[in-house]
Amino acid sequence: xxxxxxxxxxxxxxxxxxxxxxxxxxxxxxxxxxxxxxxxxxxxxxxxxxxxxxxxxxxxxxxxxxxxxxxxxxxxxxxxxxxxxxxxxxxxxxxxxxxxxxxxxxxxxxxxxxxxxxxxxxxxxxxxxxxxxxxxxxxxxxxxxxxxxxxxxxxxxxxxxxxxxxxxxxxxxxxxxxxxxxxxxxxxxxxxxxx
Numbered sequence: 107x108x109x110x111x112x113x114x115x116x117x118x119x120x121x122x123x124x125x126x127x128x129x130x131x132x133x134x135x136x137x138x139x140x141x142x143x144x145x146x147x148x149x150x151x152x153x154x155x156x157x158x159x160x161x162x163x164x165x166x167x168x169x170x171x172x173x174x175x176x177x178x179x180x181x182x183x184x185x186x187x188x189x190x191x192x193x194x195x196x197x198x199x200x201x202x203x204x205x206x207x208x209x210x211x212x213x214x215x216x217x218x219x220x221x222x223x224x225x226x227x228x229x230x231x232x233x234x235x236x237x238x239x240x241x242x243x244x245x246x247x248x249x250x251x252x253x254x255x256x257x258x259x260x261x262x263x264x265x266x267x268x269x270x271x272x273x274x275x276x277x278x279x280x281x282x283x284x285x286x287x288x289x290x291x292x293x294x295x296x297x298x299x300x301x
Contacts (some may be wrong), residue, residue, distance in 0.1 A: 132172030155250025239281035
């Protein structure tokens with residue numbers, strides 16, 4: 107495992123020091139910014155991450171390759187994205203029971219025109235459902251948000267929002283979920299409500 111923090115979308119930090127932390131199950135790692143090595147670091151006893159505290163931010167690609175006992179172990183890349191272009195939906199499961207209680211949790215993320223997820227964009231997303239279910243709640247993980255869970259419109263937080271879809275009791279069929287946001291390509295998804 108190798109994981110880089112933070113994301114690499116910082117237009118207001120060009121030319122500034124932006125520390126990079128790498129979490130890995132390996133014992134050493136090498137960090138690259140736009141193909142140039144920022145050096146290797148070895149995990150020390152009782153350390154849980156590796157740190158590069160002197161990285162100067164520039165847009166592009168940040169990549170880490172981790173090693174275990176000298177052999178390549180894992181890698182991860184984060185990259186600067188383009189402008190927000192579309193909504194991408196994923197669901198925890200696409201089949202739920204038509205009992206009026208079962209739920210599907212749909213994550214909405216904002217992506218650029220190349221499909222890269224934008225981790226720091228804040229835009230409103232409106233959710234609607236047609237057919238054999240309904241949107242019963244939305245959320246975004248923002249601990250400071252005062253928006254009611256019952257609201258069908260939710261701002262993204264860290265580029266994400268959540269819609270919770272519930273089946274209608276005794277009404278099997280398809281639930282068509284639609285997510286829209288001004289200026290972005292909308293997204294649609296089908297969830298099946300089964301007997």
